[in-house]
Amino acid sequence: MQSFLTDAEDGVPWIKIGDIAAGGKYITDTAECVTEAGAAKSRRVYPGDFVLSNSMSFGRPYISKIEGCIHDGWLSISGFNATFVPDFLYHLLRSTPVQAEFARRAGAGTVQNLNADVVKSVLVPVPSLDEQKYIVAILDKFDALVNDISIGLPAEIKARRQQYEHYRDRLLTFREAA
Structure with missing residues (x-):
């Protein structure tokens, strides 16, 4: 990917784990951009999409506030707005039961690796949108x-x-005393 890095104004933000503040919730900016050719070799994410780390901070969800691209160290979740309130999904994905299930299903090897099949296989509750807003x-x-x-x-x-x-x-x- 290094050969695709660019400082050009039309560069596509390249989202990396270091771009998010510790404990952060949102992806708002990136340190580097890639060319359109580099972005074509990556996966695009759009504002409102979720991005999950699949190794370092294993399973940690972030909400993208920008359009950008991700590399192999990330998974993305999009198209959930009819089912989930974004902030509810954020809290749900960060919850101990979901994180434990990600870890259990990712395997017991030295390096656990979260993948799309693992994420898709985890069953989560889906309360009504109004109840989700209340919980949030x-x-x-x-x-x-x-x-x-x-x-x-x-x-x-x-x-x-x-x-x-x-x-x-x-x-x-x-x-x-007197």
């Missing part, structure tokens, strides 16, 4: 509580520290 709203709130530095647990910890310091200072402030 709850999971997104929990995610914000746990991970958003300005709210949730970090803010609660900060508030408890301030409360502790307040009471400590009050308890350790003595009136002078």
Whole structure:
């Protein structure tokens, strides 16, 4: 693929694992682009498509916000909008049961390799779209509580520290004896 790299404005974004922030959910940019000839040797993904790593961060889903191409280290999922709300599918694919099933079906060798047949073979629940939206709203709130530095647990910890310091200072402030 190196021979297909380009700096030209019409280059096609080439999605690699290093392009996604640790713990990220979306693919928004790439460090490199390839020529159209290079893209023709790859698989195109479009905004809204899911991309799953098939080796390094095994089975980790990402949602593409860009048009680009992926290489052999990725799988893609598209055309699911009639069945799944994208954010529900994201949470579902990241869930422990689905990840464990991917690992179980990928084999017990030294290097586990996720492939399209493994992903297709995993059965997942399909609640109604309205129920999926409800579940997403709850999971997104929990995610914000746990991970958003300005709210949730970090803010609660900060508030408890301030409360502790307040009471400590009050308890350790003595009136002078007359």
